[in-house]
Amino acid sequence: MKIVLIVVVALVLLFAGLRLLMEFRTWRMKGKNAPTPHKASRKRIQAGKKTVLYFYTPSCGACRMQEPIIQRIRARFPDAIFKIDASSNREAAASYGVMGVHFMAFINDGTIVKAKAGVQSEPVIEGFLTES
Numbered sequence: 076m077k078i079v080l081i082v083v084v085a086l087v088l089l090f091a092g093l094r095l096l097m098e099f100r101t102w103r104m105k106g107k108n109a110p111t112p113h114k115a116s117r118k119r120i121q122a123g124k125k126t127v128l129y130f131y132t133p134s135c136g137a138c139r140m141q142e143p144i145i146q147r148i149r150a151r152f153p154d155a156i157f158k159i160d161a162s163s164n165r166e167a168a169a170s171y172g173v174m175g176v177h178f179m180a181f182i183n184d185g186t187i188v189k190a191k192a193g194v195q196s197e198p199v200i201e202g203f204l205t206e207s
Contacts, residue, residue, distance in 0.1 A: 127157070130176055155204050
């Protein structure tokens with residue numbers, strides 16, 4: 076019984092540590108120039124327009140929860156959100172420091188405004204795209 080408890084505690088600490096590492100890496104990205112290895116989003120980023128890069132993988136269960144939100148926003152802002160499969164576009168994912176999916180980078184004027192891991196609400200994403 077003690078071994079099971081030790082394993083559970085170790086796993087919890089491991090996942091908490093990974094989450095903290097991810098938060099630190101995303102915090103460090105703020106204010107840096109946005110890399111442009113993803114061809115589809117390159118022109119928009121270089122033009123200084125507000126852009127959201129959404130990194131996902133087809134096998135990610137949490138990504139499936141985010142998908143309806145992304146689709147609704149893409150219907151209103153078709154050129155502002157770019158879906159990037161991190162499993163097939165590893166260069167783009169690595170350039171943004173993606174350690175896990177799903178992950179979003181919010182870019183304005185060619186600069187990373189914020190980067191977030193985890194499900195983002197519709198008002199957060201839409202608010203970024205509409206605020207002045």
